Amino acid sequence: MSNEIVNVREYEALAKQKLPKMFYDYYATGADDQWTLRENIEAFARIRIRPRIMVDVSNVDMSTEVLGFKLSMPIMVAPTGHQKLAHNEGELATARATSAADTIMVLSSSANSTLEDVAKTGPGIRFFQLYIFKNREGVAEVVKRAERAGFKAIVLTGDSPCLGHRENDIKNRFTLPAHLTISNFEKISDSSILQSKSDKSSLAAFADSQIDSSITWKEVAWLRGITSLPILIKGVLTGEDAALAVHSGVDGIIVSNHGARQLDYVPATISVLEEIVQAVGGRVPVFLDGGVRRGTDVFKALALGAAGVFVGRPVVYGLAVDGEAGVRKVLKMLHDEFEVALKLSGCCQVQDIKRSHVWTENDPLRRSKL
Amino acid sequence: MANPAATITNVCEFEEVAKQKLPKMVYDYYASGAEDQWTLKENRHAFERIRFRPRILIDVTNVDTSTTILGHKVSMPIMVAPTAMQRMAHPEGELATARAVASHDTIMTLSSWATSSVEEVASTGPGIRFFQLYVYKDRNVVAQLVRRAEKAGFTAIALTVDTPILGRREADIKNRFSLPPHLTLKNFEGLDLGQMEKTQDSGLASYVAGQIDKSLSWKDVKWLQSITSMPILVKGVITAEDTKLAIQCGCAGIIVSNHGARQLDYVPATISALEEVVKAAAGKVPVFLDGGVRRGTDALKALALGASGVFVGRPVLWGLASEGEAGVKKVLQMLREEFQLAMALAGATKVSEITRSHVQTEQERMAQLPNTITYSRL
Numbered sequence: 001m002s003n004e005i006v007n008v009r010e011y012e013a014l015a016k017q018k019l020p021k022m023f024y025d026y027y028a029t030g031a032d033d034q035w036t037l038r039e040n041i042e043a044f045a046r047i048r049i050r051p052r053i054m055v056d057v058s059n060v061d062m063s064t065e066v067l068g069f070k071l072s073m074p075i076m077v078a079p080t081g082h083q084k085l086a087h088n089e090g091e092l093a094t095a096r097a098t099s100a101a102d103t104i105m106v107l108s109s110s111a112n113s114t115l116e117d118v119a120k121t122g123p124g125i126r127f128f129q130l131y132i133f134k135n136r137e138g139v140a141e142v143v144k145r146a147e148r149a150g151f152k153a154i155v156l157t158g159d160s161p162c163l164g165h166r167e168n169d170i171k172n173r174f175t176l177p178a179h180l181t182i183s184n185f186e187k188i189s190d191s192s193i194l195q196s197k198s199d200k201s202s203l204a205a206f207a208d209s210q211i212d213s214s215i216t217w218k219e220v221a222w223l224r225g226i227t228s229l230p231i232l233i234k235g236v237l238t239g240e241d242a243a244l245a246v247h248s249g250v251d252g253i254i255v256s257n258h259g260a261r262q263l264d265y266v267p268a269t270i271s272v273l274e275e276i277v278q279a280v281g282g283r284v285p286v287f288l289d290g291g292v293r294r295g296t297d298v299f300k301a302l303a304l305g306a307a308g309v310f311v312g313r314p315v316v317y318g319l320a321v322d323g324e325a326g327v328r329k330v331l332k333m334l335h336d337e338f339e340v341a342l343k344l345s346g347c348c349q350v351q352d353i354k355r356s357h358v359w360t361e362n363d364p365l366r367r368s369k370l
Numbered sequence: 371m372a373n374p375a376a377t378i379t380n381v382c383e384f385e386e387v388a389k390q391k392l393p394k395m396v397y398d399y400y401a402s403g404a405e406d407q408w409t410l411k412e413n414r415h416a417f418e419r420i421r422f423r424p425r426i427l428i429d430v431t432n433v434d435t436s437t438t439i440l441g442h443k444v445s446m447p448i449m450v451a452p453t454a455m456q457r458m459a460h461p462e463g464e465l466a467t468a469r470a471v472a473s474h475d476t477i478m479t480l481s482s483w484a485t486s487s488v489e490e491v492a493s494t495g496p497g498i499r500f501f502q503l504y505v506y507k508d509r510n511v512v513a514q515l516v517r518r519a520e521k522a523g524f525t526a527i528a529l530t531v532d533t534p535i536l537g538r539r540e541a542d543i544k545n546r547f548s549l550p551p552h553l554t555l556k557n558f559e560g561l562d563l564g565q566m567e568k569t570q571d572s573g574l575a576s577y578v579a580g581q582i583d584k585s586l587s588w589k590d591v592k593w594l595q596s597i598t599s600m601p602i603l604v605k606g607v608i609t610a611e612d613t614k615l616a617i618q619c620g621c622a623g624i625i626v627s628n629h630g631a632r633q634l635d636y637v638p639a640t641i642s643a644l645e646e647v648v649k650a651a652a653g654k655v656p657v658f659l660d661g662g663v664r665r666g667t668d669a670l671k672a673l674a675l676g677a678s679g680v681f682v683g684r685p686v687l688w689g690l691a692s693e694g695e696a697g698v699k700k701v702l703q704m705l706r707e708e709f710q711l712a713m714a715l716a717g718a719t720k721v722s723e724i725t726r727s728h729v730q731t732e733q734e735r736m737a738q739l740p741n742t743i744t745y746s747r748l
Binding site: 032033035158159161162164165167170171173199213214215216217219233235236237238240241244262263264265266267361362 | 377379380418420421422423424425426427428429430431665667671708711712714715716727730735
């Protein structure tokens, strides 16, 4: 049997073998009982596709536009922290692979590479994920650096006033190796906490001491005052907050439960997507992250109203196993699977995907009268 | 580097430690549910079926977990349920629990079947304590007990109403459970009711059959009120009908409980029964819950569904068995920290800000408006 990797999940097992336990656990873990971690995946499995056959699918175009930027596919790279724990090229390898795939990379605030170094890898459409630290001036400075480095949007994380209870990180007493840091915030935050030894997770200690837990929707206005970049809000899980988001003037919403790493027992993102899409009523694009492992997952999310999806862990696992080549392969596999899903469902382009292409648990069962 | 497995990161992990430490008969006594133990598992599973609807971008710099229970200010709406015979878990038994609970500024409920007396528990120092009561056939015994509890500074009675006879706990039958000979039910010492006979059965079941009043009914709640001024909580209600009867009898509160799934198997999980009781109570008395609380998120779910507070039973025993007073303190500390974190991530800064819309139950998901699929005729 060949050793060919045939789907994105296979990278996880390989990454687990390759990475030191503490690093693998950091990426893999969810919060508490990790119920939502499993549910993010299982909820996709409960959605059925209703394919239309005998449709001419000889010319399939998977491209789409996100905030005015043309992408090869509605599959983008989510912000995941500390990528140099996976591979020594870290975010730079991810940036190269993502540009090669003609899609968007979101750089994490917890990156071990600077905005400028990522920009230097070459042309590419990149967003910057932002935590608002207590040092507001410092945050403003980083946002301006992102602008100058050619990043095209800010992704504001709204679900992390404090860090979720990630038990493996506590058990492993997670700390960042001495040679790494959160490069973009090194000077404006007390990043040495990340290397401190304690009986807990240093990430939680860092978050508790540095992250501003008082932030509210007013922060969107504050951000607008310091940048002209579009602002996406990441972490919305309710229709109420979707309405507040639109009201606050964001340019897009990412339905996210932070990879199931924050509050356990929140629904899977795919389960609440429709609620948010309906609350937004088309005023801004709605995206999703969490549990995307197959081209069919992408198809389901788009059928339920998402304008695109972000993938997190699969990219990190590809990076861990094979650096830039691994990430390229992950993105290519998702691209190719999505293409197959489109064709077999009778769609030639992203706009052809309709709500009627999927059946969810909320939908009535049609029974034959026979 | 320290052994990662040595760090206990949640309350359930204390159970494993306790299981290794305790004699089988003792562990089984604490852990068992009745018969198939379906409700025992369901008490946990039902919590898993409830999902949060967290509100983001709320200033959660100061999250206050404190609340008031029957007029007493407590640090969190998480209290200690009555669990019997705690000196089987640890030599200091109920006294260790009392100290740990007092240090956390929350409420301890002492079991009638404690291996320490109300006076001994009171002597550990100040603390808010309730007394759980079984009504014995000998009403004089009950009256004396209630008066002693009052004198010892206990401030409420938790009347157990789901135990006219003991539920069928098969492990206790197999183990021929009985109280270890060096221990006694301290509150009945000297009344010749403090020991359990060795039988071919569960010694406790025989004890209950012999001593506990099967005829207990709602009129006895009124009798109880006549012999004490302490507020009476009724523990073991799980239906709307009994909620209304309890309120009619003038109870001060209701504890939705299935006795740790040790009485009637195949009753619902307490978290599943909670809303029915809350609606029937219509705000007239506070409603509490015990059964299956293992996470801060469980407490948050119960409060969102209308509980004024929750009680934890077995986790306290496991902490006690593992590390005595320090173990109980850790259990309460973990639950408090988890509860505070859950509040912050859900967007509630005070217990009063926890609302029904912070959770979504299974029934709500089922009832969601179906999306009708239109079929094109093409």
